[in-house]
Amino acid sequence: MATDTIVAVATPPGSGGVGIVRLSGPAAPGIAAAICGRDLQPRQAHHARFLDAAGEPIDDGIALRFAAPASYTGEDVVELQGHGNPVLLQALVARCCALGARMARPGEFTERAFLNGRLDLAQAEAVADLVAAGDLTAARAARRSLDGEFSRRVDALAEDLVAIRVHAEAAIDFADEPLETLGGAALAARLGRARDDLAALLAAADRGRRLRDGLHAVIVGPPNAGKSSLLNALAGSDRAIVTDVAGTTRDLLRETVHVDGAELALVDTAGLRAGGDAIEREGMRRARGELARAELAIVVLDARDPEAGRAAVASDLAGVPRVLWLHNKSDLLPPGAPVPPAGELRVSATRGQGMEALHARLRTLVVGEGAAAEGEFTARARHVDALGRAAAHLEAAASALGIEALELAADSLRDAHYDLGDISGRIGADALLGHIFSSFCIGK
Ligand SMILES: Nc1nc2c(c(=O)[nH]1)N(C=O)[C@@H](CNc1ccc(C(=O)N[C@@H](CCC(=O)O)C(=O)O)cc1)CN2
């Protein structure tokens, strides 16, 4: 348990209806009593004046105390909920510091919740994901991780590994007997199941990671096809200038959008065509530079003449790992117009036709096939990496078991078990902690 007391403004910078100063640590109740002029009862809302050193009110508001260990951090916690004015909030923080608190580092409240066993590491990371979630689907996935859904699956697997390790270690002690008589077949079967479970968890975690990390997607196509209109439709706002003049967009325009929980870092670009003035040519140069780094190209064609557009961009798409072809302006097509080739979508950016199918396709491109929305949770590259290492160690354990090299198998099983421990942070992960919590916002 920490001996010092931390303080920070927990609400976002700027002014708002209410602003919260949060304290955690043993001195929090005393500091709050000095500021409020009386002791605070745990879990009761008190309306109080928040006093400065001279006894003059800095603000008035609601004071709340949570007594250790029944608090967010597991320590004594106090919240001073004042008016949402940054000047007043900073004055309150300064007063808390004068009374013995110190300013919290980013993520330090959640770090303390972790250190005091209120959350495991994957859950603590999910707090940051929940705060950053760009839509409700992403928030729900983060919520599941925060509730421990991901951690429970990791823990269940870790428990299986413990049982398998115990079995393997016991067999080592009877090394003069054949493995068969020591339940070798059952051991191999259990290990096989653990490998299957791990593979399924790895796939789910990788989807969770892609959900969180998103894709860098570049919108390209011939001039006037509706690229900027598409960006606006996906963003749900008039981000980009749209006109009927070919060559409207010159510079790159970046916008992060969320489709069904998946994040896309979208870039609108200048239309690609031969010729153009100096500005337009510079715009095309930038568009091609962006394409070279794209994880996904969204090609917008005019549905009335897709082949001309296709020819104009085809040579620029080499090396882009994913390409989605859209036939835009479907509303202008005559009835009975030929349907696009398989895999290509017909949409109308301005009328909204086909946008639902587009959302579904984009989500699949980000998260991958087989991504059941149900039960999805957020995960990070760090988790996927740990699961991948554990999977490699289980492979090695299975091979070793196959040649009855029990000691080797036991070593690999232990390594796999430790890999899983990195995810929850329950088995020595000190080096990771500073890195993880420093990416939080202050006051979280
Ligand atoms: N005002 C306020 N709102 C907030 C937070 C906060 O710290 N303060 N949170 C901060 O992230 C989130 C809620 N998370 C919280 C998690 C646990 C506890 C807590 O006091 N837990 C105790 C008591 C549980 C109970 O009685 O229900 C415990 O777990 O023992 C508080 C907030 C979002 N809203």
Ligand SMILES: Nc1nc2c(ncn2[C@@H]2O[C@H](COP(=O)(O)OP(=O)(O)OP(=O)(O)O)[C@@H](O)[C@H]2O)c(=O)[nH]1
């Ligand atoms: N009817 C119809 N018009 C559209 C649609 N999408 C875009 N447009 C119109 O097509 C014109 C060009 O749209 P933009 O979004 O500016 O096209 P762009 O591809 O960004 O064009 P540049 O930036 O010049 O390369 C505008 O007049 C839009 O209103 C659509 O789905 N249906």
Ligand SMILES: [Mg+2]
């Ligand atoms: Mg444009």
